Amino acid sequence: MADDYWATKHPNGWQVKGAGNERATSVHRTQADAWSEAKSRARASGGEAYLTKENGQIRERNTYGRDPRSTKG
Template sequence: MPDKKNYWTQQRPDGKWESKREGASRASKVTNTQADAWTHSRQKATESQGEAFLKGRDGKIRDRNTYGKDPFPPKG
């Protein structure tokens, strides 16, 4: 089940970068640069108290940020 609070940044087949809410069929924003799409994903994840994921050109997760309450806080 997709978590609608999470946003993904990934490269499209046409070479542009998209910010997309998890489970959505369309991108919420398409940009020419990875940095612009990543900024949008982090902003939307902050607003929704979710997570932002950044996929590199190779499809692997390069970075991720959690906003709001962390589901597994470390004990300390």
Template sequence: MGKNQHITRHPEGGWQVKGEGNTKATVVTNTQQEAIDAGREIAKNQQSELLIHGKDGQIRARDSYGNDPYPPKN
């Protein structure tokens, strides 16, 4: 399982995809949707989680593309 991918505001403007624990952004985009699309592909490839942060920095959504620690109960 790879690193979880976080979608956050970039300090110089725009949005970024950043692997958990990384100091540099993997991808920097103009819009949050572009960052989400790029981050989703990375998370799928690495079988990790995608965590989408809002403008306030709080996590507003998350998607799991690997071993889900909280699978749905049938």
């Protein structure tokens, strides 16, 4: 089962949340640490990792497992 993970702002730093979860999976001091954890979890599940800016806009997105895009690159 592919799970998606989001690295978003949290009152105590940055959090990683699984898609559809209300609570944080983990909380980190820096955005870089949260992004690394989100990518690691998405890679393990074959899902996607999303990194957001402080305002909530998606800043970066990585797909692991089966990429729905049919073109190379």
